[in-house]
Amino acid sequence: MPLVLEIVTPAARVYSDTIDSVVIPTLEGEIGILPGHIPLLTQVDAGELRVMKGGKVEGLVVGAGFAQIAKDKVSVLTESAIEEEKxxxxxxxxxxxxxxxxxxxxxxxxxxxxxxxxxxxxxxxxxxxxxxxxx
Amino acid sequence: MPSTRDIRRRIKSVKNTRQITKAMELVAASKMKKAQQAALSGRPYATLMASMLSSLAARVDESQHPFLVERPVKTRGILLVTTDKGLCGPLNANLFKLVTEIKEPAKYYAIGRKGSQFLARTKRDMVASFQVHDRVPFGEVRSIVELMVKNFTEGLIDTIEVIYPRFTNTLIQTPRVRPVLPLRNLKEFIAHLADSTGSSQAPISDDREMLFEPGLRPVLDALMPFYVNRHIFQLVLSAKASEHSARMVAMKTAKDNASNLLDDLTLDYNKARQSAITQEILEIAAAQFATS
The missing domain is CATH 4.10.860 (DNA Excision Repair, Uvrb; Chain A)
Incomplete structure (x- = not known):
């Protein structure tokens, strides 16, 4: 079952795609999210967010914020986010x-x-x- | 019939007015574009935050956080978001109408000069008045919200509500009262939010038990004030977009009226000029006829 990732900042919806898995930096340390994850609401720390999609790894950097995982939908709410290449x-x-x-x-x-x-x-x-x- | 000189003077003054309103229309139009952009791009963020909050609120007892507790309402706390300058049609007047409908005791906080003037004139209990720049820096709104939240937790006010012109589109801005604190009817509110933005951000229903990291209490403590700040910020953005839209429309109407008036005046002027010439010819002809 695929996982849907959505990253939203006050300025725009930065990322919205179907992915395999994602690693989110939280206050408690990095957590990896796979499909079927238990519902979770956590505080995001500034750091690197890694997206695994089709065997490739995409890197994004996010600011502080919150993340919610429910029904294989990962929503990240953050002050700022930028793709690694940019x-x-x-x-x-x-x-x-x-x-x-x-x-x-x-x-x-x-x-x-x-x-x-x-x-x-x-x-x-x-x-x-x-x-x-x-x- | 006024003399040609009088009409010429009026034409000149109407022309000046038209020029000014035209310039103001253009200025408002460019500001409007930016303000609308800001208001619309912030909406997914606000919606997502509300959806997070709803999944949170559904799982906690209301005594867990002061923002969730519904107290008996003795004094309402109302933030009135208006413009600093006039010339924006019925925008402010519509908001004031909502204010006059409030009969319960309330304390007021004003954004915008027009609002604070109105509250002072009608002798309402105004706690503070602020002005916000056109670009709406988050910090300015935040200091306002912090004051209100402080009064709310101290028990000075029992609700936080915002009266603002909600931006629907360039032609339509509806005055609204939006309750912010205490948080209740979240589900309803989110459904409404999803409706108005046209996004499919319906709350995700997941009945399984939810995990909170680092814990329920810290997450609540972090998310609640953040939510209130962001939410009111979004409302102020919406109000700004409304202001500039309303001003642009008002100025456009004024410009069109000036153009119409100018047409009529030009016609009058030509008529007057024509009759003056006819008169003169008649006089010359009569004089010639008399001498010959």
Whole structure:
């Protein structure tokens, strides 16, 4: 029985396809989802999400969020998601530097803003980690 | 009959008005496109989140989280989403009509200058008023929601409701009251959401026991505030899309009216000019006839 994966961000539906299996980074560590998985609702951590489809592995990087598995449908709700090939190291490093610079003046920031910036940094670190490991 | 000079003056002023409304229409149109894009692209996200929440809410007792508890409603908490500027047709007036229908004691939070002016004028209990930029940064909405949630948990208000113009399409924006907290009738709400977006995001029914990682409580604690923030953010986006659509339509009507008026005035002007010329010829002819 096939598995349906759907990744949705506030900006768009990033991914929607039938797949064989998927590995999701959660707060408790990576979990592999195969067809017939028990219903699950879990918190997603920023990191690499690997999709197995027809013997090939596709890599995506996701930000923090939630994932729901029910009836062989995997729905991932995340702040941001990007496909591995589309990661541009320069852009990521630039974004990370900006966020880190902003974080340095931490006292003057609101807690919500700090959280957002830290989210950017975590997402950037995850992207860079995946990109560099592949070389 | 007014003199040709008077008519010429009026033509000039109407022309100016037309030019301004035309420019405003164009500006609103370009803003509308962006706002609509933002409002529509956020919908799958909101729907999915609601569906997650429903599978969660169906499995937990309502005493598990303060957002799920239905308290006796003493004071309603109402967020009124309006525009900062006028000239957008009946958009704000329709929202105000909904507000005047509320007879129960309520505390108000306003987004947009028009809303806070209205609440102040009608002497309603306004707790805070905010302004949100056209691009709607998530952070701005979040600080508003955080204030409301704080008042909600403190017991200052017993519900969180949003009054906003729901964006259906460019011509239709319906004023709505959308209850946000406490969460109830989730199933109904999701069905409605799926309806309005036309997506097949119906809640997935799975009766098997659901696993929560790292645990039910942490997931609830993380998802609930997140949901409220995102949900209200989506409503504000929808309101912005409505605002720009309404303004564009209003400006287009104004422009068309100015064009019609201009046509009539030009006709009047030509008539007046013609009769003046006829008059002059008559006078000259009469004078010649008298001297000869």
């Amino acid at each position: 990661i541009d190291e320069n852009i990521v490093e630039e974004a990370m530097r900006r966020a880190e610079d902003a974080l340095r003046g931490k006292e003057s920031l609101e807690p919500a803003e700090i959280e957002r910036l830290e989210g950017i940094v975590r997402f950037s670190v995850a992207q860079l980690g995946v990109k560099r490991r592949r070389r």
